[in-house]
Amino acid sequence: xxxxSDKVFDHFMNPRNVGEIEEPDGVGxxxxxxxxxxxxxxxxxxxxxRIAEARFQTFGCGSAIxxxxxxxxxxxxxxxxxxxxxTNEDIAEELGGLPREKMHCSxxxxxxxxxxxxxxxxxxxxxxxxxxxxxxxxxxHCFQVTxxxxxxxxxxHRLKDIEDVTNFTKAGGGCTDCHHDIGDMLRDCWxxxxxxxxxxxxxxxxxxxxxxxxxxxxxxxxADADQDVVGxxxxxxxxxxxxxxxxxxxxxxxxxxxxxxxxxxLTGACAACRASDATIKGYVEAQLREFVNEDIxxxxxxx
Amino acid sequence: xxxDGNVSFNMMAGLPERPAKGIYLDNNATTAVxxxxxxxxxxxxxxxxxxxxxxxxxxxxAGDAVDRGRERIRKLINAQIPNEIVxxxxxxxxxxxxxxxxLYAYPDKKHLITTSVEHPAVLGLCRDLEKRHGYExxxxxxxxxxxxxxxxxxxxxxxxxxxxxVMMANNETGVLFDPQAVGGIVKEKGSIFHVDAVQAAGKLPxxxxxxxxxxxxxxxxxxxxxxxxxxxxxxxxxxxxxxLIVGGHQERGRRAGTENVAAVAGFGVACDLAxxxxxxxNTVVRAMRDRLETGLLEAIPDSRRNGDxxxxxxNTTNISFEYIEGEGxxxxxxxxxxxxxxxxxxxxGSLEPSHVLRAMGLPFTLAHGSIRFSLSRYNEMSEVxxxxxxxxxxxxxxxxITPFNAERSTF
Numbered sequence: 001x002x003x004x005s006d007k008v009f010d011h012f013m014n015p016r017n018v019g020e021i022e023e024p025d026g027v028g029x030x031x032x033x034x035x036x037x038x039x040x041x042x043x044x045x046x047x048x049x050r051i052a053e054a055r056f057q058t059f060g061c062g063s064a065i066x067x068x069x070x071x072x073x074x075x076x077x078x079x080x081x082x083x084x085x086x087t088n089e090d091i092a093e094e095l096g097g098l099p100r101e102k103m104h105c106s107x108x109x110x111x112x113x114x115x116x117x118x119x120x121x122x123x124x125x126x127x128x129x130x131x132x133x134x135x136x137x138x139x140x141h142c143f144q145v146t147x148x149x150x151x152x153x154x155x156x157h158r159l160k161d162i163e164d165v166t167n168f169t170k171a172g173g174g175c176t177d178c179h180h181d182i183g184d185m186l187r188d189c190w191x192x193x194x195x196x197x198x199x200x201x202x203x204x205x206x207x208x209x210x211x212x213x214x215x216x217x218x219x220x221x222x223a224d225a226d227q228d229v230v231g232x233x234x235x236x237x238x239x240x241x242x243x244x245x246x247x248x249x250x251x252x253x254x255x256x257x258x259x260x261x262x263x264x265x266l267t268g269a270c271a272a273c274r275a276s277d278a279t280i281k282g283y284v285e286a287q288l289r290e291f292v293n294e295d296i297x298x299x300x301x302x303x
Numbered sequence: 304x305x306x307d308g309n310v311s312f313n314m315m316a317g318l319p320e321r322p323a324k325g326i327y328l329d330n331n332a333t334t335a336v337x338x339x340x341x342x343x344x345x346x347x348x349x350x351x352x353x354x355x356x357x358x359x360x361x362x363x364x365a366g367d368a369v370d371r372g373r374e375r376i377r378k379l380i381n382a383q384i385p386n387e388i389v390x391x392x393x394x395x396x397x398x399x400x401x402x403x404x405x406l407y408a409y410p411d412k413k414h415l416i417t418t419s420v421e422h423p424a425v426l427g428l429c430r431d432l433e434k435r436h437g438y439e440x441x442x443x444x445x446x447x448x449x450x451x452x453x454x455x456x457x458x459x460x461x462x463x464x465x466x467x468x469v470m471m472a473n474n475e476t477g478v479l480f481d482p483q484a485v486g487g488i489v490k491e492k493g494s495i496f497h498v499d500a501v502q503a504a505g506k507l508p509x510x511x512x513x514x515x516x517x518x519x520x521x522x523x524x525x526x527x528x529x530x531x532x533x534x535x536x537x538x539x540x541x542x543x544x545x546x547l548i549v550g551g552h553q554e555r556g557r558r559a560g561t562e563n564v565a566a567v568a569g570f571g572v573a574c575d576l577a578x579x580x581x582x583x584x585n586t587v588v589r590a591m592r593d594r595l596e597t598g599l600l601e602a603i604p605d606s607r608r609n610g611d612x613x614x615x616x617x618n619t620t621n622i623s624f625e626y627i628e629g630e631g632x633x634x635x636x637x638x639x640x641x642x643x644x645x646x647x648x649x650x651x652g653s654l655e656p657s658h659v660l661r662a663m664g665l666p667f668t669l670a671h672g673s674i675r676f677s678l679s680r681y682n683e684m685s686e687v688x689x690x691x692x693x694x695x696x697x698x699x700x701x702x703x704i705t706p707f708n709a710e711r712s713t714f
Contacts, residue, residue: 012634018312018704029714033707034667036628036648036656038714040706055310057706061630061649065704102649174655175667239435 005096028115034175142174372571394523404544412465449478476610477619486516505577
């Protein structure tokens with residue numbers, strides 16, 4: 001049973017502003033049934049260009065419904081400029097916190113808000129002012145994989161097709177809606193690779209179908225003296241830590257090691273997780289200190 | 304509009320009143336300890352708390368209790384001798400002992416076969432054996448009804464296949480595999496055959512002498528009204544396995560550790576009750592399950608049963624409800640005191656929905672909206688009727704919130 005806050009339960013049991021707005025000023029739709037959650041958010045502005053009304057329809061779990069409901073309350077009375085400052089963390093905080101595994105529900109709220117704002121400006125025949133958008137980072141909604149993660153994996157492992165990308169990052173493994181975007185990214189990345197803009201990773205490109213991210217080779221060569229330590233770190237990451245994180249829908253990649261500093265990258269659900277600091281310090285670092293070296297400091301890259 | 308200017312919506316509107324007593328329909332997850340089971344356990348925890356290995360009367364009484372428990376477990380599955388029953392800490396340990404114990408016994412064999420719909424105790428272990436220990440695993444596919452293709456099994460078995468592990472009844476759908484048919488092929492090819500019978504035991508007759516192709520068979524106490532933390536592995540006489548837990552002579556060296564005396568005694572009594580209740584399970588419980596399933600499918604549009612209707616456990620039904628997600632259904636059922644489970648991703652803490660339903664080719668959309676009801680002899684028809692009244696409005700409320708319906712299933 002999830003440890004939902006009273007407020008999550010309140011918004012699930014008595015969701016506010018369910019439904020659709022007739023003649024809305026903006027509508028945002030994100031997610032899909034295949035992903036396991038989807039949200040349709042519509043709003044209407046008043047004469048002062050403040051959000052007079054917001055309504056939602058959600059397919060998803062209790063916390064997805066609660067996140068959508070609380071979001072409609074949060075945006076009400078705000079200008080688009082003000083509403084655009086609401087982050088997924090704000091949504092989770094307003095709900096009195098969400099379980100770590102449920103943070104993606106708040107991300108969906110933020111994404112729908114952004115999609116609705118884009119729609120509003122499109123209806124006006126204008127582009128959305130960039131400053132209203134937070135960086136649109138999620139590429140695969142089903143597994144919450146960021147564009148950066150996919151791009152890095154393509155460069156690092158010289159991935160050739162969508163199947164490779166799915167094997168390495170899980171992106172595209174669910175509803176397949178993002179296959180088009182992954183295809184675009186592959187073309188874009190290979191353009192850069194073929195133009196020589198992206199140097200080959202140390203040790204040459206690695207394309208091993210079915211390999212897990214935890215098994216990837218370091219991008220930088222390490223001194224011989226460190227080889228043993230690095231071997232033990234990688235073994236622990238691949239055999240224990242990665243296995244544990246995958247239970248939560250996430251994963252970890254070893255990036256490099258230098259002077260007791262272990263640089264790692266969190267992927268999957270962990271990448272989008274607000275509690276990733278706790279994962280890094282409380283779990284990953286604790287494990288490495290216990291089994292490899294007491295002085296190890298773990299640093300998350302690409303955060 | 305509510306007082307705060309919000310449009311109000313009450314999930315509980317139109318739902319029946321919560322019954323005085325909770326309705327437990329999650330018996331494939333775990334079961335209530337039977338009163339008769341508790342009765343035999345209590346004195347073993349209070350007065351007769353000896354260690355079976357000790358040389359005094361306290362020990363002897365505990366030892367007798369373990370012997371009687373083992374004998375009752377033996378009888379449930381009609382094993383030939385009590386020594387074929389290795390007592391363990393539960394179903395997962397039994398599965399681990401069966402598979403890893405066999406691999407230890409045949410160190411040259413590096414391949415194993417299982418199915419894509421096994422319990423995580425087997426699947427997770429197999430993934431670990433692949434990843435960390437260099438074993439090769441073949442995962443047999445199932446069709447849309449949840450059945451295996453025996454030709455695929457025949458083709459998959461190799462000279463170095465140490466063990467084939469196939470469940471008897473699926474925990475999520477209740478769909479049955481035929482151990483005799485599977486085992487016949489396995490023994491033809493000379494591999495060890497392990498059957499995970501954790502869900503089948505107590506619901507279907509089990510006779511390992513008739514099922515002469517079965518070498519190893521897992522049982523769990525808490526699925527048949529014994530407490531959690533006790534299980535057994537049937538090891539056919541003459542079958543080689545090496546222990547996982549060493550450091551004691553118990554279980555004839557196959558599982559070290561002081562016996563969980565009270566739990567074993569309770570497990571034994573639970574086996575007696577299960578054997579006596581098999582007919583009840585297949586008549587009364589089956590009738591309640593059938594009424595529940597038919598009632599729900601008739602009352603709720605866009606719903607479907609998952610898995611073969613006939614070749615399955617008498618107590619289990621797995622139903623998908625289109626356009627909504629399982630967790631909301633469970634939360635609202637829980638508000639009414641009704642316990643069930645779901646194959647949705649959200650309820651498992653992972654991002655992926657049920658591996659069993661996915662392996663059966665169910666689209667994600669249906670897997671996310673699946674609910675499993677699993678009954679026991681302690682359920683009553685009135686409880687089933689309550690759920691048939693309660694669920695349609697729950698599904699209705701959630702469908703009012705979802706953006707999807709028959710006309711519109713994507714954005």
